[in-house]
Amino acid sequence: MTLTIYNTLTHKKEPFQPQEPGKVKMYCCGVTVYDYCHLGHARSYIGWDVVRRYFQWRGYEVEYVQNFTDIDDKILNRANLEGTSMEEVSQRYIDAYFEDIRRLNVMDASAYPRVTENISSIHQLIQELEKKGYAYAANGDVYYNVYNFPEYGKLSGRDVSDMQAGASGRVDVEDLSGQKKQNPADFALWKAAKPGEPAWSSPWGSGRPGWHIECSAMVRSLLGDTIDIHGGGGDLVFPHHENEIAQSEVVTGKPLARYWIHNGMVTVNGEKMSKSLGNFTTIRELLDQGIDPMVVRLFILQGHYRRPLDFTKEAIASAENAWKTLKEGLLFGYQYGEKLGLETGKELIPNPYIESFQGSMDDDFNTPGGLAVLFELAKELRRQSNLLTHQGKTDLTPAEIQQQWQTLITLSGVLGLEVTPQAPSVAPRRLTDGEIEILIQQRQTARKSKNFAESDRIRQELQELGITLIDQPDGTTRWHS
Numbered sequence: 001m002t003l004t005i006y007n008t009l010t011h012k013k014e015p016f017q018p019q020e021p022g023k024v025k026m027y028c029c030g031v032t033v034y035d036y037c038h039l040g041h042a043r044s045y046i047g048w049d050v051v052r053r054y055f056q057w058r059g060y061e062v063e064y065v066q067n068f069t070d071i072d073d074k075i076l077n078r079a080n081l082e083g084t085s086m087e088e089v090s091q092r093y094i095d096a097y098f099e100d101i102r103r104l105n106v107m108d109a110s111a112y113p114r115v116t117e118n119i120s121s122i123h124q125l126i127q128e129l130e131k132k133g134y135a136y137a138a139n140g141d142v143y144y145n146v147y148n149f150p151e152y153g154k155l156s157g158r159d160v161s162d163m164q165a166g167a168s169g170r171v172d173v174e175d176l177s178g179q180k181k182q183n184p185a186d187f188a189l190w191k192a193a194k195p196g197e198p199a200w201s202s203p204w205g206s207g208r209p210g211w212h213i214e215c216s217a218m219v220r221s222l223l224g225d226t227i228d229i230h231g232g233g234g235d236l237v238f239p240h241h242e243n244e245i246a247q248s249e250v251v252t253g254k255p256l257a258r259y260w261i262h263n264g265m266v267t268v269n270g271e272k273m274s275k276s277l278g279n280f281t282t283i284r285e286l287l288d289q290g291i292d293p294m295v296v297r298l299f300i301l302q303g304h305y306r307r308p309l310d311f312t313k314e315a316i317a318s319a320e321n322a323w324k325t326l327k328e329g330l331l332f333g334y335q336y337g338e339k340l341g342l343e344t345g346k347e348l349i350p351n352p353y354i355e356s357f358q359g360s361m362d363d364d365f366n367t368p369g370g371l372a373v374l375f376e377l378a379k380e381l382r383r384q385s386n387l388l389t390h391q392g393k394t395d396l397t398p399a400e401i402q403q404q405w406q407t408l409i410t411l412s413g414v415l416g417l418e419v420t421p422q423a424p425s426v427a428p429r430r431l432t433d434g435e436i437e438i439l440i441q442q443r444q445t446a447r448k449s450k451n452f453a454e455s456d457r458i459r460q461e462l463q464e465l466g467i468t469l470i471d472q473p474d475g476t477t478r479w480h481s
Contacts, residue, residue: 003058003362005229006306008237008260009155013364018228019258024055024062025223027257028231029215029240030112032069033093034078036282037100039311040233040266040273046297047263047305047365048231049106050415054361057414065222066109067215068094070116071208076197086198090114100283103293105416113218115209119200121217122209126189128251138180140192140205146185149246155260156238160185187243189213212243219256220248230257234264234306264308273311281311291316294417295323301367301415322375327419328385329378330412333405334421336388340398346406353377353407361414370415377408436467440477443469 004013018024028048031041048064055062070090079089102108115122126142129135134148146152152160163185188210193199199206219227225248232241241260248256265272268279287293299319303309333342348354353373360369384394384401394401412418431439439458446454459469462479470478 001358001362004364005259005261006364008262009257014259016259018060019226022060024060024229025227026052026055026062026064026229026231027215027219027223027227028064028066029233029236030067030069031093031097032072032074033090033097034072034074035093036096036284038273038280038282039268039286042101042104042283042296043266043300043309044231044233044263045101045106046104046300046416050301050305050367051229051231051261051365052107053414053416054365058358062110063223064109065111065113065218067218068097068112068114069211069214070094070114071198071214072211090116096284100287103287104283104297105293105418107416111222113222115214115218118214118218118221119209121221122213123202125213125217125220125247125251127203129189129247132250134246134250135189136182137204140207141180141188142190142204142210143181143186144189144243144246145182146187146246147183149250151249152246153242155242155245158238158242187212187239189247212240213247215240216244216247216256219244220252225252225254225256227257229259229261231261231263234262237262261305263305264303267308267310269312270310292320292323294327294419295319297416298323298326298371301371301417304368305365323417325382326374326378326408326412326417329374329381329405329408330417330419331421332381332385333402333409336385339388340394340401342398342402342405344406344409346402348406348410349403351403351407353404354411357411357414367415370411374408374412374415374417377404377411380404381408431465431467436462436479440469440479444475444477 003016005016006013026048028044031037045066048066052062052064068090071086075086075089079086082089098108126135129144130137130142133145135142135144146160146163190202190204190213191207191210192204193206193208197208199208219230230241230244237260245256267273268277268281271277271279273279273281283296286296295316296319299311299316300309302319302322333344336342337344353376357370357373360366360373363369381401381404384396387394396404439462443455443458446458462469466481467479468481470480472478
């Protein structure tokens with residue numbers, strides 16, 4: 001079977017052919033670290049995590065790089081509001097990124113370059129653009145002349161003559177006046193320093209990088225002139241990725257990426273997610289509500305990565321039910337392994353389930369199709385579980401069940417859907433009647449002093465030990481086990 005990928009650049013699915021056999025170089029645009037990650041970030045990074053995992057399962061060695069943008073107006077605004085520094089804000093939200101994304105079982109990238117660590121490579125790339133006639137300095141700023149690159153617009157399909165000032169994204173008010181730019185669509189490579197803002201010395205004076213040049217420089221520095229796959233959200237096609245191509249390819253004379261892949265956007269109840277609409281949900285807010293991280297991951301993978309994804313309570317509830325089915329299947333061998341003689345780590349024999357899963361995933365990482373195979377396996381294991389419960393035997397041999405369970409675990413792992421079996425619980429110590437009465441008295445004292453949290457804690461503690469409390473109308477409490 002041949003793996004095909006939808007290439008945004010060509011608007012069609014293409015057979016995947018890496019530059020170097022058996023190896024994949026992949027770069028995905030990371031977060032601007034001024035706030036907590038939201039559901040849109042979860043959608044992107046779970047998606048690229050699965051792409052990476054699938055390549056590895058297919059036998060490729062994957063070098064995956066994802067940057068942190070730690071220079072940006074939004075970071076500076078947050079620092080000014082808090083009375084802290086750009087470095088403090090950036091580090092806080094980089095730490096938060098790792099906390100949140102690891103809870104979703106997203107593997108760490110091979111490298112996480114920061115813009116502040118790559119200023120010299122940014123300088124070098126801008127200087128090369130100047131020498132080749134694609135960049136020009138203007139009062140401390142440096143701009144890219146889009147009219148000098150005939151292929152500008154080839155990724156997004158836009159015509160440069162239709163572009164207006166400000167269309168290139170993240171531009172200053174001064175830029176909109178047109179006093180510095182030669183053309184309205186030109187975009188900043190370097191921005192002159194403003195009073196009170198962090199700045200770096202450069203051949204054009206003190207300042208900081210433009211947004212787009214950062215990724216071009218980091219890709220080239222860590223992965224070379226051409227990479228296999230460049231990924232990002234659909235909102236980055238223009239201007240960010242279009243500008244990356246313009247910057248990189250005129251310097252190297254080579255394609256920046258062989259395949260451009262972009263994920264669809266996340267909506268909430270059919271509306272765009274935004275703070276102004278009050279529907280902005282961060283990853284940690286969602287998980288802190290008690291939603292299993294695997295439920296979030298499953299919810300995202302139930303939709304194809306290129307399609308829009310609508311977040312609703314009903315969709316999460318559906319994903320919770322779906323995860324319950326998969327989880328039961330994944331735990332099957334731990335529950336019945338001793339009885340059936342099942343073992344973990346057994347060699348997996350090629351089978352129709354694997355073939356079907358690979359057929360779906362080879363079709364532009366079709367995770368809904370891949371999940372259908374997992375549910376088929378999980379439901380069959382549930383059927384075997386029911387037979388064991390009600391008839392004391394299965395209608396498949398232990399070897400057949402072993403392969404089904406092992407296949408489910410393996411293929412679920414490719415999608416990052418994993419479960420850890422719980423250790424056998426130790427039977428709680430039985431309380432004496434006197435110990436129970438002492439706890440009831442402590443609870444009564446807490447209730448009289450209106451310490452309801454302590455009262456509820458004692459009730460819960462007794463409940464977990466199999467003791468049920470019944471409060472009587474006269475203020476006394478009866479109990480039974």
